[in-house]
Amino acid sequence: MPKLNSAAELEKYRAEILAKRDPAKPCIAVCAGAACDGMDSAAVAAAFVAEVAKSAGKLGDKIEIRTTGCHGYCEKGPNVVAGPNDVCYFEVQPTDVPEIIAATLKGEVVERLVYKDPNTGAKAVHMSEVPFYKHQTRLLIGDNPKIDPMKIDDYFAVGGYAALVKALTTMTPDQVLDEVKKANLRGRGGGGFPAGSKWETTKNAPEKTKYVIVNGHEGESAAFMDRAMLTGNPHKILEGLIIGAYAIGAQKGFMYTRHDMPLLEKHVRQALAQAKEYGLLGQNILGSGFDFECELHFDVGIFVSGESSALMRSIEGNAPEPRPKYIRTSVNGIWDKPSNLNNVETWANVPQIINKGADWFTSIGSEKSKGTKLISLSGNVVNSGIVEVPMGTPLRTLVFDIGGGVRDGKTLKAIHFGGAMGGSIPADLIDAPLDFDGMSKLGAPIGAGGLLLMDEDTDMIEVARYLMDFLVNESCGKCVPCREGMQQMLQILTRLTEGEGKKGDLELLEDLIEVTGVASLCALGKTSGDPLKSMFRYFKPEYESRIANTAAGSEAK
Amino acid sequence: MSENTIDGIIEKYRGQPGSLIHALVEIQHENHWLPREVMQRVADALQVPFAQVMQIASFYKAFSLTPKGRHEVHVCTGMTCHLRGAARLRAKVEELTGLKDGETDTESRFTYQTGACLGSCSIGPELIVDGKHYGRMTPEKIEDVLKHYE
Numbered sequence: 001m002p003k004l005n006s007a008a009e010l011e012k013y014r015a016e017i018l019a020k021r022d023p024a025k026p027c028i029a030v031c032a033g034a035a036c037d038g039m040d041s042a043a044v045a046a047a048f049v050a051e052v053a054k055s056a057g058k059l060g061d062k063i064e065i066r067t068t069g070c071h072g073y074c075e076k077g078p079n080v081v082a083g084p085n086d087v088c089y090f091e092v093q094p095t096d097v098p099e100i101i102a103a104t105l106k107g108e109v110v111e112r113l114v115y116k117d118p119n120t121g122a123k124a125v126h127m128s129e130v131p132f133y134k135h136q137t138r139l140l141i142g143d144n145p146k147i148d149p150m151k152i153d154d155y156f157a158v159g160g161y162a163a164l165v166k167a168l169t170t171m172t173p174d175q176v177l178d179e180v181k182k183a184n185l186r187g188r189g190g191g192g193f194p195a196g197s198k199w200e201t202t203k204n205a206p207e208k209t210k211y212v213i214v215n216g217h218e219g220e221s222a223a224f225m226d227r228a229m230l231t232g233n234p235h236k237i238l239e240g241l242i243i244g245a246y247a248i249g250a251q252k253g254f255m256y257t258r259h260d261m262p263l264l265e266k267h268v269r270q271a272l273a274q275a276k277e278y279g280l281l282g283q284n285i286l287g288s289g290f291d292f293e294c295e296l297h298f299d300v301g302i303f304v305s306g307e308s309s310a311l312m313r314s315i316e317g318n319a320p321e322p323r324p325k326y327i328r329t330s331v332n333g334i335w336d337k338p339s340n341l342n343n344v345e346t347w348a349n350v351p352q353i354i355n356k357g358a359d360w361f362t363s364i365g366s367e368k369s370k371g372t373k374l375i376s377l378s379g380n381v382v383n384s385g386i387v388e389v390p391m392g393t394p395l396r397t398l399v400f401d402i403g404g405g406v407r408d409g410k411t412l413k414a415i416h417f418g419g420a421m422g423g424s425i426p427a428d429l430i431d432a433p434l435d436f437d438g439m440s441k442l443g444a445p446i447g448a449g450g451l452l453l454m455d456e457d458t459d460m461i462e463v464a465r466y467l468m469d470f471l472v473n474e475s476c477g478k479c480v481p482c483r484e485g486m487q488q489m490l491q492i493l494t495r496l497t498e499g500e501g502k503k504g505d506l507e508l509l510e511d512l513i514e515v516t517g518v519a520s521l522c523a524l525g526k527t528s529g530d531p532l533k534s535m536f537r538y539f540k541p542e543y544e545s546r547i548a549n550t551a552a553g554s555e556a557k
Numbered sequence: 558m559s560e561n562t563i564d565g566i567i568e569k570y571r572g573q574p575g576s577l578i579h580a581l582v583e584i585q586h587e588n589h590w591l592p593r594e595v596m597q598r599v600a601d602a603l604q605v606p607f608a609q610v611m612q613i614a615s616f617y618k619a620f621s622l623t624p625k626g627r628h629e630v631h632v633c634t635g636m637t638c639h640l641r642g643a644a645r646l647r648a649k650v651e652e653l654t655g656l657k658d659g660e661t662d663t664e665s666r667f668t669y670q671t672g673a674c675l676g677s678c679s680i681g682p683e684l685i686v687d688g689k690h691y692g693r694m695t696p697e698k699i700e701d702v703l704k705h706y707e
Contacts, residue, residue: 035679038690074679221636224676259582259619260675262688298582300617317577319616378637378678385679419636452636466639470673476616 003279006287007165014156021157026063026104027083029145030092032263033070033228035385036077039091044078047094051101062105066154069144069232069267073132074385076115081145086127089113118382118404135401137364138388139372140348141225144232149267152274155235161280163351167243168288171354176247177203180350182358184370189215189343190418190447190523192369192436198340201330203248205338210250213315213334213341214241216257217299217306220419221470223450225374225386226344230257231264233348234271238294240350242280245292248340252293254315259298268296303420303474307522308341309333310476321478322522343448345374366392369436379416379452380407392433399430399453410455414539418447420467420474421527423534424460443534460539461546465493467531475524482525485516489529501547510536562587563595571602577613581620589629590621618672626661626668628706630654631685635674638681646682647671649696653703666707 004010030036030045048065071079076090082104089100089110096113103110115124117131124130147154155161167176181196202210214237218226230237241253255268272294275281283291297315299305305320309327312334314320323329333339349371353361362370369391375398378384382404389398395415399405406412412427423444425432432442439446454463468490477483489512492505513529520526535543566583570576580599585591591614600607614620632638632646647658656662656669677683680692684702691702 034675034677035692038677038680038683038692074677077679218676219674221674222678224674224678227676298578300578300582300619302616302618314578317575317579317613319612376678378681379640384637416636450636452640454640458640466636470634 003277004286005279007169010156010161010165010286014162017153017157024084027066028063028100028104029066029068029071029081029083031069031071031077031079031081031145032067033074033077033079033232034224034261035074036070036079037263039077041078043094044080044092044097047097048101051097059101059105063101066148068147069149070141070228070386071145072136072138072141072228072386072388073130073383075383081127086145087125088115088127088130088133090115131404132383132385132387132402135397136388137372137390139352139364140229140236140345140374141232141386141388143236144228147233149232149234150270152235152271152278155233159355160235160351161239163354164239164242164280165286167246167354168286168290173203173247173249176243176354179358180244180247180353183353183361184358184368185346185349185353185361186369186436187343188345188349188373188448190220190421190445192440192446195342195346198330198342199244199248201328202250202338202340205331207338209252209337210248211334211337211339212241212245212248212250212253213311213339214253214255214257214344214347215306215308215311215341216255216344217311218258218344218448219299219303219306219474220421220448220450222376222378222452223419223448224376224378225449227258227261227264228386229344229348229374230255231261231267234268235275236351237344237347238271238275238280240347241294242285242292243350243354244340244342244347246290250340251291252295254295254297254334256297256299256311256315259300265296265298272296302476303471304476304522304524307524310522311341312339319476321476322524324521345449364390366390366433366435366438369434373434373446373449375434375449375451377403377451377453380410380455380458381405381453382407389434392435394431394433395451396430398434398451403453406453406455408455410457412453413456413458414454414460415444416452416454416463416531417444417450418530419450420470421523421530422447422450423530424454424463424538425534426538443530443537445530459497460535460542461493461496464532464535465490465497468493468528471524471528479519479521479525481516481519482521482528485512485520486525486528488512489516489532493532496543496546499546499550501550503547505547506536506540506543563598567598567602572604574603574605577603577605577610578617581610581614585620589625590623593622623661624665626665628667628687630667630669630703630706631675632669632671633673633675633677633681633683633685634671635678635681637678638674638683641682643682645696646684646694646699649699650684650703653700667703 045067052059080089080092115130185195186192305314309323310320375387414424416424425444570580596610600610661668684691684694
């Protein structure tokens, strides 16, 4: 494929792709997301390919087999979606393959593999009817079943890079920035800081050399949506990044992601190579005069390297030690140049904002949190997986309508958000809406979007100990309050779980939370006490009674 | 792995101090550990002080300064796996292999490590051997899985 030299060439190429594709042609999408892969979806995909090959060309024209990124319903993997009308098959085994192909070609359904309600036995055949999917608004992840992440053509076919064309040919960098500001797109990585303001700071910084960064580190425990997006639809994030770079005036971008996911690396490398080949990266992109390159970097296994200043040290080739916050990375980032960093999901939102406009975007969501949010639903939930809902959706919808409630018929005790630096709220706050500010006020900030259900058997003191233990191991050790403060908190919590609690322990913990929070350099230490704070707010009697009755405490383990 | 592969990686980054982590990651992926003399060669070729190579190699958890076993056994200790019983998996692996977190046995069969979070939370708790995920694991099933790795 020759390089695309202009917007017109890109649209012509897209038209050619679409002309070759028949939307009515049966297509089998086999999920290769992290969970399905763990259930050996590769064997299922191989069985489909083998079945088509066996027909000696007879099936090749009639049906397409596509290996895709995460569909979302991880609990019931390996997932298969049979087009053209999105019949969902769950827990598919290689032996089911001939039957699925035969039924799909005849426009029929393999009844025994479709969704069955565990209580009523009612079946749901199509994606739009399956309870897990039907309460969602899948603007970001919805394309995953339609895309083979190794093929840029699949992304073009769903309208990919149209936003880049629009930005480069019909908008000035200032207009792009204004649109993102007007959309009130808030950072999806944890802080909820307005992306537009951040972009503006970097744009206005006096240095000419500027960088943009995709933070795909995703260190938050039980958050797995960014990996699903990067692995399943890497071009969407790249398109957002190029548009952002154009608005900001950056010449170079970095994708920073995990080293431990071979499929993610393969897909991102391929996406970068294809984007370059087609002229969407490099010199004079689509004839606009805008130049931009993007490089892939890996985290090498430590949580703190997801912190923005630490991440930038890592890209420079140094140890990922954070800098104090008064040095703003938007102005003094990588090699001291202005660097704008956003999370994977934040960048993924950019193309649709440019395509459909800020007014459309702000029509979705709550008053101050716009758009949709990807949520990784896990813990003691019936249906775990990746969920996308409008901001403002009540947690009840997430937990019960989509999540199917608590596993094994147990009662919900707590909902935890935001991993090791998040917080837990009790079950009676289940009608709270999913909202950056609202959840922060309740003490369980959304963070990156890892939502965990905890059932009636969960020992909240043990949860707090576990989270503190995690952070102690992940602290970089540069600043004393974080390194030593967390260690002290861990010792006390460990004693509590062992039934050795003492009077005064809780007061001491409260002091430690405060000092560590005020004096630590970066968010890891600053928010290390947040889970505990939320527990003291909602579950203090559990702590008090454990201390009051230490003997009972040691048995309760 | 052959010396040629290591040399190839080092040559690719010769004279580029900023590529230190890239070089070490690639060597780690190929060789599964970083021998001291290889790190010295990296230091020389990339023109980085040896102390800085050591700082990076010892700081990041993905790098190993000791040889690893033929098979790497991981138990995910992420939050969902934890809530779903990862501790029982750990106890069983430790009982079966006689290893503690981070150790390698004397016959170099297994290196055992815990780590979080691998992002396959929906099928937790998980055992991962040489990158292959064994989801929805129970302590009873572990012995059968490990048998396949000699």
